[in-house]
Amino acid sequence: MNIDTMEKEQEYLIILDGELDVYTAPELQKVLDPIRQNGSHDVKIDLTNVSYVDSTGLGIFVGTLKELNQHDRELHVTGVSSRILRLFEITGLRDLMHINEKSEVE
C-alpha cells in the first residue's frame, strides 16, 4: 500500500493506494500515530484508490476517531466506493464518522 500525506492549514490529507488489510494496516497506523496524538489538525483519509478494507483497517479508523475527538478534531473518510461504503454501513460506522463518496484525489 502506498501512503501520501499532505499537511494543509487545518488538516492532514492522507491518500491511500492499494489494499488496507492486516498486512498493510500497521503502515497506516505508523503514519497516523503522531498526528492523532498531537491533535492539532483534522484528518482526512482518502480511499479513492483503495480496493479493499478489512476489520483491521476499520479498527484504525475507530481508534483515530476516538483520539481526534478528545482534541475536538474531526476524522473524514473520502472517496469511499459503494463496496466499502457497505462495510461502513453494516458495521454501524457510517453514523459515527464523516464519510464522503466524493474523492479528494486530483
Place this chain on the structure above:
Amino acid sequence: MTVQYDYIEMKFPSSAEYVGLIRLTLSGVLSRAGATYDQIEDSKIAVSEAVTNAVKHAYGEETTGDVLVGFAVYEDKVEIIVADHGQSFNYEDVRKELGPYTEDDNVNYLKEGGLGLFLIETLMDEVYLKKDPGVTISMTKFINESQVHSNGETIVNR
C-alpha cells in the same frame, strides 16, 4: 445419494502477507463457480477476516504455523473452511464435526476478532465454528441458485 463437489485446499504460513493471496485465490474459485460480483466481494471480506483471525491468534506473536483454507465447490454453493491448527484435515470429518456455534464460543471469539466474526456472519449465508484443536470455521455462499422464497417455494434460475 452422493453430492458432487470439487475440493481445493491451500496451506500457507500464518503470516499477514499471505491474506491477500487467499483473497485472490477465492476470487478465482468463486468466479469460476459462477458467483456474482457482490457474492465474490462479500466472501472476500468474510474469508479474509477468518484468515486474519487465524494468522493473528492461532500461534501467537513469536511462533508461526500453518493455516489451511479449503474450498468445496458445489453446483449451487461454495463452502470455505479455514483451519488454524496447522494439520491437514479430512474435509468430510471436519464437516461432520462442525455445528452452529454457541453464545459462549461467540463471546470468546469476538474478544479476539473484534468485528471479524460479525462481518463473517453478516456476509455469508451459513457459518459454523468448531474449537479445539485450534479454530475451524466454515462459511458457505450460495450461488447459481435455486432461491427459496419466503413462502417456501423453490425457484430455479437456469
